Amino acid sequence: MNLSHVPKDTKVKIVAIQAQAVLKKRLASLGVSVGKEVKVLETTIQKNTIKLGIGLGSVALRLDEAKSIDVEVCV
Amino acid sequence: MKKIIVALVGQPNVGKSYLANAMSGSNLKIGNFAGVTVEKATAKLSANESEIELIDLPGLYSLEDFSADEKVTKDFLLKGEYDLIVNVVDSTNLDRNLMLSIQLMELGKKMVIALNMDDEAIKEGIMIDAEAMSKIIGIPCVKVSSKTKSNVETLVQSILHVSEHPQQNAKIVYTDHVEEALQKIVTFLDDKHFKSPRMDNRAIAIGLLWQKKEVYALMHDEPLYVELHPHLNQALGSVYMYCECDEIEEVIHTQHSAFVSGLCAEVLHVKHSKIHNLTQAIDKVLIHKLLGLPLFIFLMWGLFQLTFSLGEVPMGWIEEGFGWLGETIGATIENEGMKSLLVDGIIAGVGGVLMFLPNIMILFLGIALLETTGYMARAAFLLDGFFHKFGLHGKSFIPLVSGFGCSVPAYMAARTLKNKKDRLLTMFIIGFMSCGARLPVYVLFAGAFFEEDMAGNVLFGIYISGALLGLMAAKVLRVTAFKGEDEPFVMEMPKYRLPSLKLLWYVVYSKSAMYIKKAGTFILLASMLIWFISTYPKNSIIEEQYTTQIELLQSDDDKSVLENEKNEKLMERTYLGMLGKTIEPIFAPLGFDWKMSVATLSGLAAKEVIVSTLGVLYSLGDEVDEENSSLREIIASKIGFPSAMAFIVFVMIYLPCLAATVVFAREAQSLKYTAYLVIFTFVTAWVLAFVTYTVLTLL
Incomplete structure (x- = not known):
């Protein structure tokens, strides 16, 4: 499952990121990297953009970017 | 005295500038979103017979060249002259911040870590064992708070200590x-x-x-x-x-993450996790699926409404004050030429610009609030989807909003965009976001042609239509000149923070002081110049002709008509009149008379000059007309509605001032694009003003 399909307020764990190296590094420096637990907190009305909660902070992502992030639901 | 140069480095939004201010007592600009500091700024303080120079560098998430502002920092760290690094870290987001710290530690320079925002961390139940941390990584770590100024002195002492002693290597342990x-x-x-x-x-x-x-x-x-x-x-x-694995980047990331998690496990203790409850709760409303956008539009509308309605009252006082000053001074001076220079040139020109100071103050206060609370990132979040359709990036919103204040910092703020094409595209349409200097023109015309309770809405309408035009222009440019791949949208959403009153006051005060200074120097000179070239050369033949004719007339009405005609004729034969007559054909299809044409041209120097030019030109021509004393009333009576609207449209779009154009050329690093900008804005402005004039005349 990729992040774009995750319903709001569900805790998921990042298992892989299929993106270009530049984007991958940027995501990592904002705290979005493999092994991290994240939660979709808000989405815009057309679901173009999502707000992701990671640890103590939050990050905004476009849905296109979310599609490149593979996750699994935390138990 | 020994001089120690300190590079302040940290991720965006960790309070580097705030800390520099707390340490030095100076006033560097502060905001609550990435990219406020786009150039390095310095502040100084002295301690123990040493002078410490703090270099406040743009925030960066990591030492890669992601965007232009981050590159400034990286280049400085690698090639610049400095004695040590102070890595400013947000204590409430330690693990993420430490990822940068490690990269800095690997540079092998002297370093101190400032665990900033300690007060917030305590409130959120986050405890960091700074002593243990210093021991583990071999670098002094000091808990500080820029807000309460606690431990700032300890930090200064650590800086002195580290700079005086030989370098100790940072202890990073890899697998x-x-x-x-x-x-x-x-x-x-x-x-x-x-x-x-x-x-x-x-x-x-x-x-x-x-x-x-x-x-x-x-x-x-x-x-x-x-x-x-x-x-x-x-x-x-x-x-x-x-x-x-066979990619070194992945190896580095894994090594760093492992070290950071290990370190955090040792030194970080979160007691009760009411993690950012408040920020998340506010976000639930402010970026709500359905409410978010309407709220954003309402806030913007409110800002412009306030700008006009709150500003209206003191504006009236200033206007009356200058009117009184003009009359009083005019009555005491005998020499006609001197009197005209003072009253029609200086007081009309400078007064016309100063009168809008209250509006400018409110607008800048509004923008400062947007910048410092953290709402800017939310607006970017809300607008990204919409902007994306027009080929823009959500982050473009930040330079665009700064553009409402002044285009110069806006061009610089565009550095946060990574992709060169996105950056250029954003810079091209920054001009569509009417800058603060255009506000006087709008307030003048909105006040002259609309009822008072409508003027605020008109003002909002002008700004919104400017922005919408900008979006359309972006789309056109995107499919023609700036084709290219989209930049990914990944952006931190900072915590909401209440800006300190001191900071807000400082922003408003410095902007106002700058405006007054500009009015007292640049605008003053421009007004005198305009007065001079619109008064000389004197034409005695016309003067005599009319004077004899007027003396022959009986009724006062006829006299006043002829008097006005005389003044018009006289002015048309001055230097400025001749210039105006030459360029009039270009602007004639837009319904501009020669005075408006000249004002448009003079507005290239600075947009406020449009108002002072109109002030000088119309007050010179109307000495006899006692009833229409204020510029607003004169304009309402002299300029037709379609011409006035076409004028607003033209001013809205055409080139920002020369200073901004120079900054554009520097930021774009291309004369070609600067030439494009000049042509693009003039042609668009002319065409749209022509359409406005034609449509309104037909109606």
Whole structure:
């Protein structure tokens, strides 16, 4: 499952990121990297953009970017 | 006195500028979103007979060249002259911030870590054991709070201590096989008695293993590189094998994350996690699926409504004040020429601009609030989807909003955009966001042609239509001139913070002071120049002709008509009149008379000059008309509605002032694009003003 399909307020764990190296590094420096637990907190009305909660902070992502992030639901 | 140069480095939004201010008592600009500091700024303080110079660098998430502002910092760290790094860290987001700290530690420079925002961390139940942390990483870590100024003195002492003592290496522990590989390279360098003035051998080994271009560049010119090469190859091979991956970036990331998690486990204790409850709760409303956008539009509308309605009252006072000043001074001066210079030139020109000071103050207060609370990032979040359709980036919103204040910082704020094409595109349409200097023109015309209770809405309408035009222009440019791939949208959403009153006051005060200074210097000179070229050369023949004709007339009405005609004729024969008559044909299809044409041209120097030019031109021509004393009333009576609207449209779109154009050229690093900008804005402005004039005339 990729992040774009995750319903709001569900805790998921990042298992892989299929993106270009530049984007991958940027995501990592904002705290979005493999092994991290994240939660979709808000989405815009057309679901173009999502707000992701990671640890103590939050990050905004476009849905296109979310599609490149593979996750699994935390138990 | 000894001078110590300190580089303040940290991720965006960790309070670097705030800390620099707290340490030095100076006033650097502060905001609550990435990219407020786009150029390095300095502040100074002295302690223990040393002078400490703080260099506040743009925030960066990591040492990669992601965007232009981040590159400024990286270049400085690698090539600049400084004594030590103070890494400012947000205590409430320690693990993420430490990812940058490690990269900084690997640079092998003297360093101090400032665990900033300690007050917030305490409130959120976050405890950091700074002492243990200092011991583990071998770098002094000091908990500070810029807000309460606690421990700021301790931080200064740590800086002095570190700068006075020889460098102690930061202790980063990697996994065993990486350590082994590093040790092999270090041993080789030591055996060869290799020493670099810039870095120690372990830092070089790390740089080589991590394949940092700068370190390779440094070593490549060394004769020993030939021998080093096979050792390096072997080391890399074993690291790849043990880490089971073949990309060095991944190895680095895994190594760093492992160290950071280990460190956090040792020193970070979160007591009760009411994590950012407030921020998340506010976000639930402010970026709500359905409410978010309407709320945003309402806030913007409110800002412009306030700008007009709150500003209206003091504006009236200032206007009356200058009117009174003009009359009083006019009555005391005998010499006609001197009197005209003072009253029609200086007081009308400078007064006309100063009168809008209250509006400017409110607008800048509004923008400062947007910047400092953290709402800006939310607006970018809300608008990204919409902007994306027009080929823009959500982050473009930030420079665009700054553009409402002034185009100059807006062009610089565009540096946060990574992609060159996105950046240029954003810069091209920044001009569509009407800057503060255009506000006087709008307030003048909105007040002249609309009822008072409508004027605020008109003002909002002008700004919104400017923005919408900008979006359309962006779309056109995107499919024509700036085709290219989209930049990914990944942005931090900072915590909401209440800005301090002191800070808000400072922003408003400095902007107002700048405006007054501009009115007192630049606008003053421009007004005098305009007065001069619109008064001279005197034409005695016309003067005599009319004077005899007027004396022959009986009724006062006829006299006043002729008097006005005389003044018009006189002015048309001055230098400015001649210039105006020459350019009038260009603007005639837009319904501009020669005075408006001249004002448009003078507005290139600075947009406020439009108002002062109109003030000088119309007050010179209307000396006899006692009833229409205020410029607003004169304009309402002299300019037709379609012409006035076309004028607003033209002013809305055409080139921002010369200063901004120069900054554009510098930021775009291209004369070609600057020429495009000039042509593009003029042509668009002319065409749209023409359409406005034609449509309104037909109606």
